[in-house]
Amino acid sequence: MNGGKQMYDIIFLGGGQAGVFGAYEAIKKNKDLKILVLDKGRMLTQRVCPKEKLGTCVKCPTCAIIYGVSGAGAFSDSKFNMDYRVGGDVHVLTGKVIVNETIQYVADIYKDFGFDEKPSGLEYNQVMLDLKKRCIENNVQLVDTPTMHLGTDGSRELYTKLVNSLLEKGVEFITERSAEGLIIENGEIKGVTVKNKKDEVENYFAKNVVIGLGRSGAKKLMEMCEESGVSYETGAVDLGVRVEIPDLVMKDINENFYEAKMIYHTTKYRDKMRTFCSNPSGFIAAEKHSDDVVLANGHAYKDKKSQNTNLALLCTKTFTQPFKQPFEYATAIAKMSSMLTGGKILMQSYGDLKVGRRSTDESIARLNIIPTTEDYVAGDIALACPKRILDNIIEFIEVHDKITPGFASSDLLLYFPEIKFRSTRIKIDANMETNIKGLYAAGDSSGYGSGLNIAAVMGILAVRHIISK
Numbered sequence: 001m002n003g004g005k006q007m008y009d010i011i012f013l014g015g016g017q018a019g020v021f022g023a024y025e026a027i028k029k030n031k032d033l034k035i036l037v038l039d040k041g042r043m044l045t046q047r048v049c050p051k052e053k054l055g056t057c058v059k060c061p062t063c064a065i066i067y068g069v070s071g072a073g074a075f076s077d078s079k080f081n082m083d084y085r086v087g088g089d090v091h092v093l094t095g096k097v098i099v100n101e102t103i104q105y106v107a108d109i110y111k112d113f114g115f116d117e118k119p120s121g122l123e124y125n126q127v128m129l130d131l132k133k134r135c136i137e138n139n140v141q142l143v144d145t146p147t148m149h150l151g152t153d154g155s156r157e158l159y160t161k162l163v164n165s166l167l168e169k170g171v172e173f174i175t176e177r178s179a180e181g182l183i184i185e186n187g188e189i190k191g192v193t194v195k196n197k198k199d200e201v202e203n204y205f206a207k208n209v210v211i212g213l214g215r216s217g218a219k220k221l222m223e224m225c226e227e228s229g230v231s232y233e234t235g236a237v238d239l240g241v242r243v244e245i246p247d248l249v250m251k252d253i254n255e256n257f258y259e260a261k262m263i264y265h266t267t268k269y270r271d272k273m274r275t276f277c278s279n280p281s282g283f284i285a286a287e288k289h290s291d292d293v294v295l296a297n298g299h300a301y302k303d304k305k306s307q308n309t310n311l312a313l314l315c316t317k318t319f320t321q322p323f324k325q326p327f328e329y330a331t332a333i334a335k336m337s338s339m340l341t342g343g344k345i346l347m348q349s350y351g352d353l354k355v356g357r358r359s360t361d362e363s364i365a366r367l368n369i370i371p372t373t374e375d376y377v378a379g380d381i382a383l384a385c386p387k388r389i390l391d392n393i394i395e396f397i398e399v400h401d402k403i404t405p406g407f408a409s410s411d412l413l414l415y416f417p418e419i420k421f422r423s424t425r426i427k428i429d430a431n432m433e434t435n436i437k438g439l440y441a442a443g444d445s446s447g448y449g450s451g452l453n454i455a456a457v458m459g460i461l462a463v464r465h466i467i468s469k
Helices: 017-029 096-112 126-137 151-168 215-228 247-256 326-341 350-354 361-365 387-403 452-468
Strands: 010-013 035-038 079-081 140-143 147-149 172-174 178-185 188-195 201-206 209-211 232-246 261-265 272-279 283-290 293-299 308-318 345-349 376-378 413-426 439-441
Touching (some): 010 017, 010 201, 010 452, 017 035, 017 096, 126 140, 126 387, 140 387, 151 172, 178 201, 178 215, 188 209, 215 326, 232 247, 232 293, 232 387, 247 272, 261 387, 272 387, 308 387, 308 413, 326 345, 326 376, 345 350, 350 387, 350 413, 361 376
Parallel strands (some): 010 035, 010 209, 035 172, 209 439, 293 413, 345 376
Antiparallel strands (some): 079 147, 140 261, 188 201, 232 308, 232 413, 272 308, 283 293, 345 413
């Protein structure tokens, strides 16, 4: 068993948005604190995805897009929403005012590191008013919050500067360490257990631990909670598709909102559907979560552009007793899709889906759209997607077409599956502290976050409470 006996003031288990901004807040408030950030992936400058050179996913053992310092956000489109209504619901614990104040505080940190862009969606024009009217007419809630867009390239630049500043101030980063467990004595946190690349166990000690394992670590966090007596409850799973459509169809939304977040409850099942992470002139990406779980996602860059917009259409499912395995349920669906494709994402045109016909490379070639990825197999999504979810997706597409004419065309490509694993809902208070003294949960794995803004807010609020003690 390795790992030093050195005591830290704060350990961040996970170096994503919550961990990085939490560490920034801690060292800013007290430069003498001993701070450690542990992460499953590599340092940001060492996170290299082979796909950027090879053009296709090679299924690395630890996916550089998902894991590593600065989190999945550093390899995403990196949209930062300026309002508590988007990115999670931690405001139900803290109140709306403190969340919005802290979001602005994070935006000011962005500016300090060179990112100073006026958020889109601040002022309405006639096109935006017409879009909102069509949403109202079709029972769609338009969550029109101002949004800053870093872009995948812009976010890497910003987070590189931020991480370098932490290193200069003495924050310690230990990477390629996967979370294994918590060290708890008499209801108090004492440290964490991780494994290195050689599968050797290491212990690191602190009286304060902030867990921020991200969406990809939500299942592991649930297992750790069960083993250590940390209170949690089963949350929701977001399951759906990432769609790709020519920019021309999305022109009004892209030019005026950049991203128009829409929420809709289907008439057939009354299930919640929502749009998520729209990427104008973006690119489809495959994310490898395990050998047989490959999910669809999307990126957008500041300088590199395609002619397509991609966005997620997600159905939120919350399960009731006696069902307690939402991770396994969603993973089983992903594995079934991967079984059909040999480990790639499954793609079908909406025109083929509506008539019950599988897509082929030949049928895709007849369309007015060229896919922005090669990490797919053309096929039939209905073979892998549950009927209820697929019915909801189809209904939502048809409603979206009334708001954005041309959306429900044959040129709409559907990539399956896109899944957001956030089924663990850790029981925390307004300070992000769990029932274990000194143990805090932040970001997407906590069940209260689903975006960069709320993850950063939660990391900062946890640190502020630690320092106040």
